[in-house]
Amino acid sequence: MRPSGKARLAGVIGWPVGHSRSPRLHGFWLDHYGIDGAYVPLAVAPDDLGRAVAALPALGFRGANVTVPHKQSVIAACRTVAPLAERIGAVNTLIVAEDGAIAGSNTDAFGFLESVRQAVGVVPAGPVAVLGAGGAARAIVAALRDAGVQDIRVVNRGAERAEALAAWFGAGVAALGWPDLARALDGAGLMVNTTSLGMTGQPPLPLDLDALPRGAVVADIVYAPLTTALLREAARRGHPTVDGLGMLIHQARPGFEAWFGVYPDDAAVRAVRGLLEDDLRREQGAMP
Ligand code: ATR
Numbered sequence: 001m002r003p004s005g006k007a008r009l010a011g012v013i014g015w016p017v018g019h020s021r022s023p024r025l026h027g028f029w030l031d032h033y034g035i036d037g038a039y040v041p042l043a044v045a046p047d048d049l050g051r052a053v054a055a056l057p058a059l060g061f062r063g064a065n066v067t068v069p070h071k072q073s074v075i076a077a078c079r080t081v082a083p084l085a086e087r088i089g090a091v092n093t094l095i096v097a098e099d100g101a102i103a104g105s106n107t108d109a110f111g112f113l114e115s116v117r118q119a120v121g122v123v124p125a126g127p128v129a130v131l132g133a134g135g136a137a138r139a140i141v142a143a144l145r146d147a148g149v150q151d152i153r154v155v156n157r158g159a160e161r162a163e164a165l166a167a168w169f170g171a172g173v174a175a176l177g178w179p180d181l182a183r184a185l186d187g188a189g190l191m192v193n194t195t196s197l198g199m200t201g202q203p204p205l206p207l208d209l210d211a212l213p214r215g216a217v218v219a220d221i222v223y224a225p226l227t228t229a230l231l232r233e234a235a236r237r238g239h240p241t242v243d244g245l246g247m248l249i250h251q252a253r254p255g256f257e258a259w260f261g262v263y264p265d266d267a268a269v270r271a272v273r274g275l276l277e278d279d280l281r282r283e284q285g286a287m288p
Helices: 022-033 046-055 073-077 083-088 108-120 135-146 159-169 178-185 229-236 245-260 266-286
Strands: 008-014 037-043 061-066 093-096 102-105 128-131 152-156 173-177 190-193 217-220
Touching: 008 022, 008 046, 008 245, 022 037, 022 245, 022 266, 037 245, 046 073, 061 245, 073 102, 083 102, 083 108, 083 135, 093 245, 108 135, 108 217, 108 245, 128 135, 128 178, 135 152, 135 159, 152 159, 152 178, 159 173, 173 178, 217 229, 245 266
Parallel strands: 008 037, 008 061, 128 152, 128 190, 152 173, 190 217
Antiparallel strands: 061 093, 093 102
C-alpha cells in the first residue's frame, strides 16, 4: 500500500544506512497489516546526528530505529532513556511522544532472548559463553542477566574490552581471552557469537567446540550468511542452533507497535522471515 498524505512515519538512522534490512522488514509488516505508513532509510552523518534527531518531531515522525555508528551517541539526543538502554549504553529505538519529547530504548536484548526462545523453547539457565565484547555483546549480556543467568563468560580478543564489560556488569560476568576458550565453554548451556567473524566478507570464527557440552545451544548474531560456518559445525555436532535473523526480526517488533499501533504477531514474524531469507539467498547466489 502506498502511503497517503496522512501516513504515519518512521525510519532508520545510520551512516551508511544502505545495508539496513529494516526498511524491507517494516515495509513488509506495513503491507501485511494494511497500515497507512512509511518506514524510510535516513542516512545521517555523525556530525548531523543531534540536529537530525531533534528534527524528528517537527517532521511528524513517530520515531526511528538507530543503527551503526549512532547507537551510543544518540543517547545525548534523547529526553529520556529507558533503564535497560542505560545499562547497555546504547539506544536502538526512538519514540516521539505527543508533546515532541524523544524517548530512547533498546530492544536488541529483547530481540536476542525472544529469538532464542522461539528457536529452542527456553533461554538456557546454565553458564553462557559470549564471544566478543562490543556493543552487541553488551546488549546480550544485559539480556542474559535479566533472564537470570548467573554465570556469563565473555571471551574477547582484546582483554581490556572484555574486562571493561565484565566490570560494568559486575558479579557473575567474567572476562576471558581466546586462549581460555575451552574454559569458557566448559559446562556451558549456551554459546553466542557476537563478533562480526563469519559474516560475508569477514574471516570465519576459528573455533574448537570440543569443550562444549552436547546439549548446549549455539547462537550466532551474524545473519549474512544465514547459516554461518559456526552454525553449520554446531549442527553437525548435534547442537541446537539459533541464527541471527531472529534477533533482527524480534528487535523490530516493539518499535513497530509504538509507531504503527500493531504488535506483529507470530504469523507476521514467520512471513517476514521468509522474505528476508529469500533476500539473503538471492544475495548469496549473486556473489562471485
Ligand atoms: P558490535 O557493536 O556489532 O558488537 P564492535 O563494537 O565493533 O561491533 O565489536 C566487534 C567485536 O568483534 C569485538 O568483540 C571484537 O574484538 P576486539 O574487542 O578484540 O576488537 C570482535 N572482533 C572483530 N574482528 C575480530 C577478529 N578478527 N578476531 C577476533 N575478534 C574480532
